[in-house]
Amino acid sequence: MRRLILSLVCLLFAATAPAHAKPGPFDGVWLFDDADPRPGVTMVEIATKGGVTAGTVTTQWYGPMPIARMTVEGDTATFTMRNLNDREHPTREWRAKLEDGKLRLLGQIWFSEIDELGRRGTKADAAQRAFRVTTLPPLGTLAPDGMARTPPMGWSSWNKFAEHIDDKTVRAMADALVSSGLRDAGYTYVNIDDGWQGTRGPDGRIRPNAKFPDMKALTDYVHAKGLKIGIYSSQGPRTCAGYEGSYGHVRQDAQTYADWGFDYLKYDLCSGEWFYDTADTVQRSYYEMGEALRATGRPILFSLCEYGRFDVGSWGRKVGGHLWRTTGDITDEWKVMTDIGFERNGNPAHAGPGGWNDPDMLEIGNGGMTHDEYVTHMTLWAISAAPLVMGHDLRETSPEALALLTNRAVIAIDQDARGIQGTRVRKDGDAEVWAKPLADGSVAVALFNRGTAAKRMLLAPADAGATRIGEAHDLWANKRVADPAADVTVPAHGAVLLRVRAG
The missing domain is CATH 2.60.40.1180 (Golgi alpha-mannosidase II)
Structure with a gap:
C-alpha cells in the first residue's frame, strides 16, 4: 500500500511539474544590436515562473524597465510599461512578436516609437549588457554660498540652435555680447546647452564631441572677454537630445566642468525622470550634483531644470540651486509666453537674493512675436525678478530688439537688490x-x-x-x-x- 501511494504521488508530481517548469516561447534573453538611440533598447529578458510571465526591457535612456501584466497568445505577447510625461496615459501597451526565431518589440515611451528586432542571447550576454544602477546619497542641506544675489543674466544656445551648437558659434556669441553692449548691460553668462557631449574615456571621464575640440581653450576665450561660461548635463543616462548624461559619473563630471573652467551648470532631469520620479529622489539627485559642485572648490552657478515639479522653489536652495525652472520649455509664441509668465512663474515667497524662480529663457529676437508682445515679455520677466537669459542669435539682433534688451531702467527693476518677485x-x-x-x-x-x-x-x-x-x-x-x-x-x-x- 505504501509503495502504491508513493507511486501515485510521483505520478501526480510528474503530471503537474512540467506545467510550472516549462519555459514560455518568449522566455530567455533577447539582444538588440541596432536599435534606434531613442530610447536605445539593448535587451529584453523574459521568464515564466509559476505560470506568470514577466521580465524587463533594458534601454540606454532608462535602464531596466519592468514589464507588467504580460499575457501570451500564440506568437504574440502583450504587456504594459510605465510611461513618462503623460499623466493622462501613465502606462502604454506594448507588444512582442516572434518572427522567424527573432523578437519584434513594438511600443511607445515619451516621444519615442519603438519597432525593433532582437535575436536570441545567453545569460552571459545578459550579464555583459546589464545596466549598472547607481544609488543616491542621503538628502542633505547645503549652506548659502553668496552667489546669485540678483537674477542671472546672459545667453543660452538652446532656443535658437538646439543641439546644433559648436565652439565657433559660442565664441561668436561671446564676441557679440561685447560688441553689442549687451555685456555692459549686465548679460555676462554664455551658456552651452545640450549637444556638446561626446563619449567617455576608459577612465570614465566625459569628453566633448568633435564640435568642441578644446573646452579649456573655449572657456579661456570667453573669460578673456570679461564674461562667464556655462555648460549642461542631466542626472539621467541621456540628455534631452540623446547625448551622454551624468548618471553614475556625477562627482567626476562636476570636477571635469571645474577643471575646464565653467562657471554655470544647467542640470536637466530628462531621462533621469525614469529613475527619479518622487519628491525624495528628485531632491536627492539634485543634491548629489549640488554637493559635487561645491566639492570642486570652484564657484559654479547651479540651475535646476526639473520643470517646476514637487514645489521645487521650496527646496531648491537646500540642494545648492541658484535658480530653478518653474515650468516646461518656453517657445516663441504669445500664448505660451503669457501662460508661463503670468501663471507659471513660481511662488514669489521662494525668490530672493541667492535663489530665483526661472520661467525659462527670453525669446526676444527670435521673431515669433510682435514688438508689443516682446515688450510684455521683457516687462513680465523684469517685474518677476526672473533670470534674463537670451535665446536668439546675437549676431542678428535688430536695433529694436537690442533697445528692449538693453533698457537699463527696466533691467534695474529685474536686478533690484531687494530681490522681491513682483505679483x-x-x-x-x-x-x-x-x-x-x-x-x-x-x-x-x-x-x-x-x-x-x-x-x-x-x-x-x-x-x-x-x-x-x-x-x-x-x-x-x-x-x-x-x-x-x-x-x-x-x-x-x-x-x-x-x-x-x-x-
Missing part, C-alpha cells in the same frame, strides 16, 4: 496690474493688456501700496508721467512699466 495686484478681464517693491522705497508698477485692442488703464495709488502717487516715470518711453492719476493707454498685447514714488 499681480489687480485684474479686470484682459487688464492686469502688477507691482514690485524696490530697494530705494519706490515701486515698479506694470500695466498689462492681454487683449487684442488698445485699452485705457488707470494707475491707482493702491496699485503701488500708497494713498497718493507723488511721481511716476515711464521706463519704456523714458519720460515722466505728468499726471499719474490719468488714464494710461496700453497697446494690444502690450505693457507699460512705471517706477512710482508715493506722494
Whole structure:
C-alpha cells in the first residue's frame, strides 16, 4: 500500500511539474544590436515562473524597465510599461512578436516609437549588457554660498540652435555680447546647452564631441572677454537630445566642468525622470550634483531644470540651486509666453537674493512675436525678478530688439537688490496690474493688456501700496508721467512699466 501511494504521488508530481517548469516561447534573453538611440533598447529578458510571465526591457535612456501584466497568445505577447510625461496615459501597451526565431518589440515611451528586432542571447550576454544602477546619497542641506544675489543674466544656445551648437558659434556669441553692449548691460553668462557631449574615456571621464575640440581653450576665450561660461548635463543616462548624461559619473563630471573652467551648470532631469520620479529622489539627485559642485572648490552657478515639479522653489536652495525652472520649455509664441509668465512663474515667497524662480529663457529676437508682445515679455520677466537669459542669435539682433534688451531702467527693476518677485495686484478681464517693491522705497508698477485692442488703464495709488502717487516715470518711453492719476493707454498685447514714488 505504501509503495502504491508513493507511486501515485510521483505520478501526480510528474503530471503537474512540467506545467510550472516549462519555459514560455518568449522566455530567455533577447539582444538588440541596432536599435534606434531613442530610447536605445539593448535587451529584453523574459521568464515564466509559476505560470506568470514577466521580465524587463533594458534601454540606454532608462535602464531596466519592468514589464507588467504580460499575457501570451500564440506568437504574440502583450504587456504594459510605465510611461513618462503623460499623466493622462501613465502606462502604454506594448507588444512582442516572434518572427522567424527573432523578437519584434513594438511600443511607445515619451516621444519615442519603438519597432525593433532582437535575436536570441545567453545569460552571459545578459550579464555583459546589464545596466549598472547607481544609488543616491542621503538628502542633505547645503549652506548659502553668496552667489546669485540678483537674477542671472546672459545667453543660452538652446532656443535658437538646439543641439546644433559648436565652439565657433559660442565664441561668436561671446564676441557679440561685447560688441553689442549687451555685456555692459549686465548679460555676462554664455551658456552651452545640450549637444556638446561626446563619449567617455576608459577612465570614465566625459569628453566633448568633435564640435568642441578644446573646452579649456573655449572657456579661456570667453573669460578673456570679461564674461562667464556655462555648460549642461542631466542626472539621467541621456540628455534631452540623446547625448551622454551624468548618471553614475556625477562627482567626476562636476570636477571635469571645474577643471575646464565653467562657471554655470544647467542640470536637466530628462531621462533621469525614469529613475527619479518622487519628491525624495528628485531632491536627492539634485543634491548629489549640488554637493559635487561645491566639492570642486570652484564657484559654479547651479540651475535646476526639473520643470517646476514637487514645489521645487521650496527646496531648491537646500540642494545648492541658484535658480530653478518653474515650468516646461518656453517657445516663441504669445500664448505660451503669457501662460508661463503670468501663471507659471513660481511662488514669489521662494525668490530672493541667492535663489530665483526661472520661467525659462527670453525669446526676444527670435521673431515669433510682435514688438508689443516682446515688450510684455521683457516687462513680465523684469517685474518677476526672473533670470534674463537670451535665446536668439546675437549676431542678428535688430536695433529694436537690442533697445528692449538693453533698457537699463527696466533691467534695474529685474536686478533690484531687494530681490522681491513682483505679483499681480489687480485684474479686470484682459487688464492686469502688477507691482514690485524696490530697494530705494519706490515701486515698479506694470500695466498689462492681454487683449487684442488698445485699452485705457488707470494707475491707482493702491496699485503701488500708497494713498497718493507723488511721481511716476515711464521706463519704456523714458519720460515722466505728468499726471499719474490719468488714464494710461496700453497697446494690444502690450505693457507699460512705471517706477512710482508715493506722494
